[in-house]
Amino acid sequence: MDSLKGKVAIITGGGSGFGRATALFFAKYGAKLVIADLNLAGAVAVAGECITKGLGGDDVIAVEANLTNANDRKKIIDKCINKFGRLDVLINNAGIGLFATLVNTPPDMYDALMDLNVKAQLYMTQLAVPHLKATKGNVVNLSSIASEEAISVCGVYGMTKAAMSMFTKTLALELARYGVRVNEVRPGVAHTNFYVAGSGNSEAERKLLAAEVITHPMGRLVQPEEVANAIAFLASDMASYTTGNAIYVDGGRHCVGAGYAFTRKSKL
Numbered sequence: 465m466d467s468l469k470g471k472v473a474i475i476t477g478g479g480s481g482f483g484r485a486t487a488l489f490f491a492k493y494g495a496k497l498v499i500a501d502l503n504l505a506g507a508v509a510v511a512g513e514c515i516t517k518g519l520g521g522d523d524v525i526a527v528e529a530n531l532t533n534a535n536d537r538k539k540i541i542d543k544c545i546n547k548f549g550r551l552d553v554l555i556n557n558a559g560i561g562l563f564a565t566l567v568n569t570p571p572d573m574y575d576a577l578m579d580l581n582v583k584a585q586l587y588m589t590q591l592a593v594p595h596l597k598a599t600k601g602n603v604v605n606l607s608s609i610a611s612e613e614a615i616s617v618c619g620v621y622g623m624t625k626a627a628m629s630m631f632t633k634t635l636a637l638e639l640a641r642y643g644v645r646v647n648e649v650r651p652g653v654a655h656t657n658f659y660v661a662g663s664g665n666s667e668a669e670r671k672l673l674a675a676e677v678i679t680h681p682m683g684r685l686v687q688p689e690e691v692a693n694a695i696a697f698l699a700s701d702m703a704s705y706t707t708g709n710a711i712y713v714d715g716g717r718h719c720v721g722a723g724y725a726f727t728r729k730s731k732l
């Protein structure tokens with residue numbers, strides 16, 4: 465992970481959850497950071513935590529930005545280049561969920577999910593690519609187990625994450641000749657603000673998360689730090705010949721098939 469030292473990374477949605485854990489990991493290894501978030505207070509707080517991890521006060525900036533807004537996306541890139549003069553890693557992490565069946569998803573929520581989870585990732589990456597070509601940098605996208613597993617209570621969310629996975633593979637092909645790598649992480653369920661926002665109330669959230677524990681064969685939810693570890697690996701020179709790839713961080717959930725209930729009960 466020493467290769468992260470001095471690298472410049474943009475972390476979208478860096479003010480909370482996986483983005484926060486990733487910022488703290490990168491700070492520990494001496495990367496320079498742009499923490500971009502709709503929630504400025506969250507981004508500023510994480511920037512402060514990075515400084516307590518040993519990062520210089522001049523090595524991290526918090527940027528208030530709505531990723532669905534074109535001017536704000538440009539602001540993130542401009543602030544990064546003006547401050548650090550380069551970009552090595554783009555972490556497309558900001559995303560929202562929605563707990564609704566496909567047939568009950570209203571048009572405004574469909575648009576909100578597509579606007580942030582799909583369109584904003586593409587347009588943010590388009591702005592970053594010239595800078596990543598210059599540094600032979602890389603992109604790490606946040607997809608999900610829901611990109612491949614049909615989950616009936618969050619259908620549109622799954623559609624956005626499936627789109628993200630095809631985005632990862634296609635962009636990896638486009639950028640391979642420039643030495644720019646593109647990969648993604650597919651986390652299982654983690655208790656972050658994502659669930660508070662997606663479920664709408666704390667009782668629904670508590671029930672949902674309790675039910676999710678047994679869906680992970682290793683028997684617990686994912687910790688944000690475990691997702692950060694995978695992101696950091698893909699962003700680092702440790703993954704220098706890895707592109708178009710996905711790492712699941714889900715305690716084995718993506719392996720679960722029809723026989724899982726039998727396996728759980730058996731003593732084999």
Ligand SMILES: NC(=O)c1ccc[n+]([C@@H]2O[C@H](COP(=O)([O-])OP(=O)(O)OC[C@H]3O[C@@H](n4cnc5c(N)ncnc54)[C@H](O)[C@@H]3O)[C@@H](O)[C@H]2O)c1
Nearest residue numbers: 477479480481482502530531558559608653654656657658
């Ligand atoms: N938590 C999970 O169980 C889980 C599982 C798989 C994948 N994911 C994915 O991981 C990513 C991060 O999720 P998390 O769990 O850390 O969630 P989180 O809610 O803790 O963090 C997301 C961050 O994105 C920011 N954000 C939201 N909308 C934004 C916008 N329009 N512009 C800029 N910033 C915005 C929020 O303010 C927040 O700080 C998301 O893409 C999510 O889909 C989450």
